[in-house]
Amino acid sequence: MKAREGSFTFQFETFGQMENALELIFSPSAASVILYTTAIKCGVHLYQKTKKKFNKKEEALNYLSSLKKEENWGKMSFQEVNFKNGSGRVIIDDSFEAMTRKTSQPSCHFFRGFIAGFLSELLKKTIIVTEEKCAGKGDEHCEFVFGEQQA
Numbered sequence: 001m002k003a004r005e006g007s008f009t010f011q012f013e014t015f016g017q018m019e020n021a022l023e024l025i026f027s028p029s030a031a032s033v034i035l036y037t038t039a040i041k042c043g044v045h046l047y048q049k050t051k052k053k054f055n056k057k058e059e060a061l062n063y064l065s066s067l068k069k070e071e072n073w074g075k076m077s078f079q080e081v082n083f084k085n086g087s088g089r090v091i092i093d094d095s096f097e098a099m100t101r102k103t104s105q106p107s108c109h110f111f112r113g114f115i116a117g118f119l120s121e122l123l124k125k126t127i128i129v130t131e132e133k134c135a136g137k138g139d140e141h142c143e144f145v146f147g148e149q150q151a
Contacts, residue, residue, distance in 0.1 A: 038110070042117060075092065091143050095136075095142045097110055123148075126148065131144050
């Protein structure tokens with residue numbers, strides 16, 4: 001597979017080893033915070049960079065799903081989305097983050113943060129994302145719930 005200009009290929013296993021190293025250096029909980037927080041910035045950046053490509057919020061979600069499928073991050077589908085209150089679900093089949101890490105807890109912290117950052121910008125409110133199911137722990141797919149952060 002040829003990489004697009006301005007990008008490079010990162011093996012799933014390599015990303016998993018990076019996560020393992022963060023857990024070893026810090027702790028599993030600190031590593032999850034680092035990955036989540038880092039990914040929020042990445043999601044915000046993608047939204048800011050691409051927001052002129054779509055006119056409606058639905059188009060933004062379709063764009064994000066298509067882009068991440070093309071980049072082999074996984075197959076995303078948004079469900080039960082309520083744009084007014086900023087809530088919904090995201091199902092991800094073949095999550096790159098769950099591919100090589102087998103854990104006892106949901107572990108797609110980078111993906112979770114990325115979705116939170118993108119949705120926070122799209123919806124113009126702070127969105128919190130929680131992973132309820134994870135393929136890395138044996139679930140059929142990864143499933144995230146999102147909603148507005150309560151004050």
